[in-house]
Amino acid sequence: QAGATIRGRFLLLLELIDAEQDGDAAFFSRDLEVSGDTEAVVRLRNALDDMDGSLAEETSAMFGPAGRAVLARLRRAYPDATKPQEYA
Known part of the structure; x- marks a missing residue:
């Protein structure tokens, strides 16, 4: 069982x-x-505040061109991923 849980849209978490x-x-x-x-x-x-650079970029770069392409595609496919959602 996790000691802490953080939930949100994937790209919001990356940002x-x-x-x-x-x-x-x-x-x-x-x-x-x-x-x-x-x-x-x-x-x-x-x-995370103490880190320099982009963790998302560094992680995607570990997978080479394919990883960078996936990150770029995610960012293009979900440009409004960080906009507030309606709650029921």
Whole structure:
């Protein structure tokens, strides 16, 4: 069982990892859900804030041209992935 769970749209999570989106805004707009050990989530956020570069880009580059192509395709296919969704 996970100590903490972070839920959100995949590309929103990528953008949060790369500091392209504001985590507080995503949380308060309910686009991001956090449960469990919130202290662990804060430590993760601080560690990500201390990183240089793009984790998404670096990870996709590990898979060579195919990985970079998949990331580019995801970003093109879901350009509105970080826009707020309607909640029922």
